[in-house]
Amino acid sequence: MPLLPTDKMKSFILGTGSALPVRILTNAELETMVETSDEWISTRTGIKSRHISGAGEETSKLAGRAAAKALEMAGLTPLDLDLILVGTISSEMSMPSCACLVQKDLGAKNAFAYDLNAACCGFLYGLDMADSYLCRRPEMKIMLIGAETLSSRVDWQDRNTCVLFGDGAGACVVSGAAPGSGMLASKLHADGNLYKLLYMDSARGMNPALANARNQGAFIKMSGRDVFKYAVRTMAGSVKEVLAQTGIKKDEIKMIIPHQANRRIINSLLEHLAIPAEKAYVNMTKYGNTSAASIPIALDEANRKGLLEPGDILLLCAFGGGFTWGAAVIRW
Ligand SMILES: CC(C)(COP(=O)(O)OP(=O)(O)OC[C@H]1O[C@@H](n2cnc3c(N)ncnc32)[C@H](O)[C@@H]1OP(=O)(O)O)[C@@H](O)C(=O)NCCC(=O)NCCS
Structure with a gap:
């Protein structure tokens, strides 16, 4: 009998975490940087403010902070992790991957680690990938992170884009579950x-x-x-x-x-x-x-x-x- 999708899919989220830079950039401040207004940004996008990273808040650092919170919620330690997967297009280094930097900072020495680039879809692509691993090895503990510092990738003189983006990271610990859940x-x-x-x-x-x-x-x-x-x-x-x-x-x-x-x-x-x-x-x-x-x-x-x-x-x-x-x- 063919497997139904629900028989195959097994990813279950055991814990979540997130981290945001301290500095908040409001629309009012943006008004002093480019020709824009709080009214324009709010009505066209719904955005009122965004967080902008500073020293010590590089993409991998935000990712690591989010991951630590997710681990804590899941009741796991870094050594329990088998894989660290980071969706990002704005890691502070091209090599090593953001995931390897997180692995180092967490001390997750049993985990292999890599990044994936699917832009704003990075988390969904990562979830699908985690699910594929978990179909084979449901006992795996996977740290899936989406982390960005796009403030370093926007032209702060281009009002068409600079008002839209912000920095931050979110993480989930994903592991296998009984069919029908997750x-x-x-x-x-x-x-x-x-x-x-x-x-x-x-x-x-x-x-x-x-x-x-x-x-x-x-x-x-x-x-x-x-x-x-x-x-x-x-x-x-x-x-x-x-x-x-x-x-x-x-x-x-x-x-x-x-x-x-x-x-x-x-x-x-x-x-x-x-x-x-x-x-x-x-x-x-x-x-x-x-x-x-x-x-x-x-x-x-x-x-x-x-x-x-x-x-x-x-x-x-x-x-x-x-x-x-x-x-x-x-x-x-
Ligand atoms: C970017 C976006 C908010 C612009 O809204 P819009 O209603 O489409 O506005 P337009 O691009 O047609 O621009 C209208 C006018 O506003 C101006 N404008 C653009 N950015 C502005 C800003 N920050 N402040 C004030 N005026 C601005 C434009 O120059 C244009 O002026 P013009 O008519 O004199 O040429 C909207 O198109 C959008 O959200 N698109 C999706 C972007 C997105 O989500 N990207 C990420 C994908 S993951």
């Missing part, structure tokens, strides 16, 4: 043909063509309106796919945690799916778009606020540069 379905997509709508070139020196330029190539470039349209369409499509895959009805969903890019994107998505707005967990007001960190930060917040009960159905969905997009359904 991750019930996941569907991921990519379309590299669309990359020019949202991309970030290599840093100066890595791309010879940019060697003498004003570091222009290394900043995030974005065609905001196009990204907006694709984001709504693609996320809605993958949500429908995972719901169809599991047979779960919209009214069974306790909470939807979408990638926190823009309040209007989330509103359009929910309207398109006919899911009540109050089911969405939204925190981009405080943090802006933290890319791969946005879903795990939101998940940790919701978890620590006691909003999630065992058995609750959670829907996660994201889109990002690449293009990458996808959705997952979890039974908490």
Whole structure:
């Protein structure tokens, strides 16, 4: 008899954690940096402030802090970890990986470690990857982290992008569970043909063509309106796919945690799916778009606020540069 998706999927979240830089940059401060206004940013995006990292708050340091909290909640030690997986596009070093730096800082010497680049979809891609490992070895303890310091990758003179992003990290400890609980379905997509709508070139020196330029190539470039349209369409499509895959009805969903890019994107998505707005967990007001960190930060917040009960159905969905997009359904 063929296996149903719920027979194969086994990832269960044992603990969550998150970490944010101390410094908060408000829209009012941005008004003094570029030609913008709190009114424009708030109405177009829903963002009011974001956290910006400083010394000692590099991507791997934020990732490590989030991971330590997730471990504590799971009742595990760093030595229990078999794998550290970090979704990031803004690690402080190209090599070693952010995951290896976290492994060193935590002293997780039994874990292998690597990064994955799926932009804002990094956490969802990582969850799917963790799930694949756990299908083979359900006893594994996997530290899945989304961590970014995109403040180092935006042009602070470009009002089209610098108002949108923020820094932070979120983490989950994932391990095997009985079929029917944990991750019930996941569907991921990519379309590299669309990359020019949202991309970030290599840093100066890595791309010879940019060697003498004003570091222009290394900043995030974005065609905001196009990204907006694709984001709504693609996320809605993958949500429908995972719901169809599991047979779960919209009214069974306790909470939807979408990638926190823009309040209007989330509103359009929910309207398109006919899911009540109050089911969405939204925190981009405080943090802006933290890319791969946005879903795990939101998940940790919701978890620590006691909003999630065992058995609750959670829907996660994201889109990002690449293009990458996808959705997952979890039974908490
Ligand atoms: C970026 C975004 C907020 C812009 O909103 P929009 O309604 O599409 O606005 P537009 O891009 O059409 O720009 C409208 C005007 O506002 C201006 N503008 C852009 N950024 C501005 C800012 N920070 N402050 C004030 N004005 C701004 C533009 O220059 C433009 O002016 P013009 O009409 O004189 O040319 C919106 O397109 C968006 O959120 N897109 C998705 C971005 C995203 O989520 N990216 C990350 C994906 S993971």
